[in-house]
Amino acid sequence: MSLTLSTAQAIIAEAFDAGREREFKPLTVVVLDAGGHVIAAARQDGASNSRFEIAQGKAYGALSLGMGSRALxxxxxxxPYFIAAAAAAIGGRLIPVPGGVLVRGDDGALVGAVGISGDTSDNDEAAASVAAKAAGLTPQVA
Amino acid sequence: MSLTLSTAQAIIAEAFDAGREREFKPLTVVVLDAGGHVIAAARQDGASNSRFEIAQGKAYGALSLGMGSRALxxxxxxxPYFIAAAAAAIGGRLIPVPGGVLVRGDDGALVGAVGISGDTSDNDEAAASVAAKAAGLTPQVA
Amino acid sequence: MSLTLSTAQAIIAEAFDAGREREFKPLTVVVLDAGGHVIAAARQDGASNSRFEIAQGKAYGALSLGMGSRALxxxxxxxPYFIAAAAAAIGGRLIPVPGGVLVRGDDGALVGAVGISGDTSDNDEAAASVAAKAAGLTPQVA
Amino acid sequence: MSLTLSTAQAIIAEAFDAGREREFKPLTVVVLDAGGHVIAAARQDGASNSRFEIAQGKAYGALSLGMGSRALxxxxxxxPYFIAAAAAAIGGRLIPVPGGVLVRGDDGALVGAVGISGDTSDNDEAAASVAAKAAGLTPQVA
Structure with a gap:
């Protein structure tokens, strides 16, 4: 099973719905495949310049070390020196705060990761988890 | 006027429609704001790993030098030494083949860029232009 | 289906066998998963310092653009400016000469890539193809 | 004396044996020559994407500063600022936690390094030391 663009776009839509309901600040959502490559991304109006890179780094770092970004x-x-060094070793794409969530299919197999940035890290993570579940996947936050 | 997420997502949807009608290979579309920052992106199923980076580089390079990537x-x-050096100077985000299109609003003001990768460069550019127009913007290919 | 370490190590052993039979120079073989991450690598005694990076770049570039490195x-x-720019956009991991071969499973699904460096590019590619087939996979050289 | 591919592959096999006996998580093992160049590497099934880079960074950093990664x-x-700066100075290939072990021959001469990542850092280091000894070399962990 792999993560399709259709599912990735559903995750983004669900995350934005969750953000609106909970009155989060503008969110940026990045969905990566299991290899860490971008499938889809969206940055809500009003989000600052580099939210894509922050959200990507949460998701990419999670996949790199095999744990949700809360564990990072x-x-x-x-x-701190380990995480700083690991980030440098993988081109800076590791942001060690909550909001980067591994996602798994029915059989438990890793299919990708969702990274969200924009509100508090806890809220970013909540939106990622809610969105992954709504899209039929199982989120792993740590 | 600035490029909203809603418009960026419309551009992506229009580009995919154009690709389907013309039977293009799977496309990857990246929409950047005038500052070169990602607003939205989508990679169709079957596209290879680094198509995001290629599409981004077309659009980012276009914004960097103020011309569509055909002119690059x-x-x-x-x-060739100038373009190689310019790419190095901006972190490698400059892909000098067609498919990176500047987009302007009603008043002619630059609002961002669209980068597409997946089929021939000419077809990538055609999809970007059609999509920008369908979303009410004016594309600049060179 | 994914490419296991056991299969990756079989590919390496088969490539070395092919190289010995044909009296190739010392070879370096790198096997990547579909996401471009290293599964296994081996550099034969006498191979020069950076053969790992060359072999990796053949395989990583192939996966990045979805074609064997002969097509690159x-x-x-x-x-040449396109390939130079694409290499820069993906961190330099793209070596555009033969010897980087995509590998597919029974169902045609992409499972990874093999990169070989050490002899002529044509011979590197031949070793990669022979090794992939011997391990039960289908190589794609262009 | 130099570290041969045959010895490097023996180290990898011994490390995996040690990991299995002690029920470690999937390990990734990278063996470098005295110049810091990859001789052989293997990532066990189930290990996350960037374990090669982490294991490589432990071994490369050890060789760079002439001490096992425990000393780093x-x-x-x-x-911390020294190690962060040193990592940046050498392209990010320095991971300052245990698991990167210098290896020496009979005469005490440095022949290379082994880096392991996957379980706790202490366990990674134990596997590296056991494997180096089993292959007839003397490990230096700090």
Missing amino acids: MERAEQQ | MERAEQQ | MERAEQQ | MERAEQQ
């Missing part, structure tokens, strides 16, 4: 934050709090 | 190609054919 | 060479001969 | 961690805890 926990590691960064214990060993 | 013409410059590359005359002075 | 043909494109480079027509539009 | 100790330095990072005292002077």
Whole structure:
């Protein structure tokens, strides 16, 4: 099973719905395939310049180390030098705060990751999880 | 006037429609704001891994030098060392072949750029132009 | 279907066998998954320092643009500035000469790529194709 | 004396054996020559995308500063800015946690390094040390 563009766009729409309902700030959502390559992205009006890179880094970092970006934050709090070095080793695409969520299909197989940036990291993560579930996938936040 | 997410998503949908009608290969479309930052992107199923980076480079390069990527190609054919150096100077985000199109609003003001990759460069450019027009914008290919 | 380490190591062993039979120079073989990430690599004694990077670039570039690296060479001969720019856009991991071969499973699905460097590009490609077939996969050289 | 491919592959096989016996998570092993260039690498099924880069960075950083990556961690805890700057200076290939082990021959001469990533850093290092010894080399962890 792979993550289709149709599913990626559904995740984005669901995340925006969640953000509107909860009155989050403008969100940017990036959906990556299991290899870390962009399938779809959208930045809501009013979001600042580099939200794409932040959201991408949450999702890419999650896939790189095989854990949701909340776990990357926990590691960064214990060993900031490790996470800084890992980010450098993979071209800077690792943002160690919540909002980068691995997504799995029915059989548990990893199919990609969702990264969201714009509101608090906790809220970004909540939107990613809600959106992944609404699209029929299982999110992994840590 | 600025390019909204709604318009960017309309451009993507129109480009995919154009691609389907003309039986193009799977396309990847990236829409950037006037500052060169990602507003929206989508990669159709079956497109290869790095099509986002190629489409982004067409659009980003166009904005960087203020001309559609067809003009970047013409410059590359005359002075390849200039385009290679310019690409290096801006982090590699300059792909000098057609398919990166500047887009302008009613008043002629630059609002962003559309980059497409997937079929021949000429077809990528045709899809970008058609899509920009269908979304009410004026494309500039060179 | 995904490419397992066991299959990747079989490809490497088969490529070395092919190289020995044909009296090729020392070869370096890199096997990537469909996302472009290293599964396995081996550099034969006597191969020069950066053969890993050359072999990786053949395979990574092939996956990035969805064609064997022989097709990347043909494109480079027509539009060297495009290939140079594409390489820069993906971090330099694109080597446009034969020896980077896409590999597909029984159902035709892309599962990864094999890159080989060390002898002539044609011989590198021949070793990659022979090795992929011997491991039960279908190689795509262009 | 130099580190042959045959020895490098033996180190990888021994590390995987150690990982299986101790029920470690999937490991990625990278073996570098004394110049820091890849001789062999293998990523076990189930390991996340960028484990090659992490394992490589442990081994490359160790060779770069002439100490096992455990010593790099100790330095990072005292002077994080030094390690961050050193990593940047060498292209990001320095991961300052245990698991990067220098390896020496009978005469004490440095012949290369082994980097492992996948389980805890302490376990990664244990696997590297066990594997180096089993292959007839002397590991240096700090």
